[in-house]
Amino acid sequence: MQKWSQVRQGGGAKGYNFTRSALKPTPNDSTLLRVNPAHSTDQGGRFRRSMKIVILTYHSHHVLGSQYANNDHIAFAEDLDLITSAGYRIKSLDHIVTTLEARKRGFPKGGDQNFRYVGLTLDDGPVFDVEDFTHPIYGFQRSFLGVMRDFLTTPSGRKQPDLHATSFVIASPEARHVMESAFDEEYTFLSPGSLGDGWWEPAISSGLIAIGNHSWDHLHPALVDVAHSQRAHGDFRQVTTVEDADLQILQAARYIAGKTHGTAAPLFAYPFGHYNE
Numbered sequence: 001m002q003k004w005s006q007v008r009q010g011g012g013a014k015g016y017n018f019t020r021s022a023l024k025p026t027p028n029d030s031t032l033l034r035v036n037p038a039h040s041t042d043q044g045g046r047f048r049r050s051m052k053i054v055i056l057t058y059h060s061h062h063v064l065g066s067q068y069a070n071n072d073h074i075a076f077a078e079d080l081d082l083i084t085s086a087g088y089r090i091k092s093l094d095h096i097v098t099t100l101e102a103r104k105r106g107f108p109k110g111g112d113q114n115f116r117y118v119g120l121t122l123d124d125g126p127v128f129d130v131e132d133f134t135h136p137i138y139g140f141q142r143s144f145l146g147v148m149r150d151f152l153t154t155p156s157g158r159k160q161p162d163l164h165a166t167s168f169v170i171a172s173p174e175a176r177h178v179m180e181s182a183f184d185e186e187y188t189f190l191s192p193g194s195l196g197d198g199w200w201e202p203a204i205s206s207g208l209i210a211i212g213n214h215s216w217d218h219l220h221p222a223l224v225d226v227a228h229s230q231r232a233h234g235d236f237r238q239v240t241t242v243e244d245a246d247l248q249i250l251q252a253a254r255y256i257a258g259k260t261h262g263t264a265a266p267l268f269a270y271p272f273g274h275y276n277e
Helices: 072-085 093-105 144-152 173-181 200-205 242-259
Strands: 004-006 032-035 053-058 117-124 133-135 139-141 165-169 209-213 267-269
Touching: 053 072, 053 093, 072 144, 093 117, 093 209, 093 267, 144 209, 165 267, 200 209, 200 242, 209 242
Parallel strands: 032 053, 053 117, 117 165, 165 209, 209 267
Antiparallel strands: 004 267, 133 139
């Protein structure tokens, strides 16, 4: 499970907020679940009928083979068909957030109370989200954007007129540069330049992918220095002060906004799924 928040792109030391924490389900409300279906041990229950909203997450740098469980490009393509056949409608995260906020207030008369939505999210921001590439072992890989475009030409795709995904990117250029050469070969594949930011704005212009905030440097274990007062690595729960939150969230939001000329989505995904109250 991963908690989500909305962040403002400007402001001072408190230029972020968590007003969209409605996306964290309460104990009695299994409305939202964020999972990577390719890595789930409960693949038969990926789309349980009791769930009104499911948020799925994919990593375009997770290419360890040519099967559903070890290649997120294959999983992503298969899931688009599965989502549709299960009767879910794919919606943008912004639409889902708006729906959840309306649900908390009580739907207006005539509102859609029988929705069953899926939100698609992409993590960490490799260019493979939008550009095809050739893996040195497993060959050609269709980008997530390419998969979405292909899907829209199919009968199933024509049932998903609102097809959309949000890519949550890491802001720090220095951190991304280190990550490109320090990735975990047992989980991911990266190459020089694969975590660049030149593709962010064109992705938004495609109308199929939004760009969201995945922190300044992810507190990534491979980094010598991270933007944190205690130099915490690998545990985003250690972001407990306004100052550290500004370094990780607000600083990232401003950088991403600058690179996208203010067109990035005002959404934040916590690294590692770690959050605190």
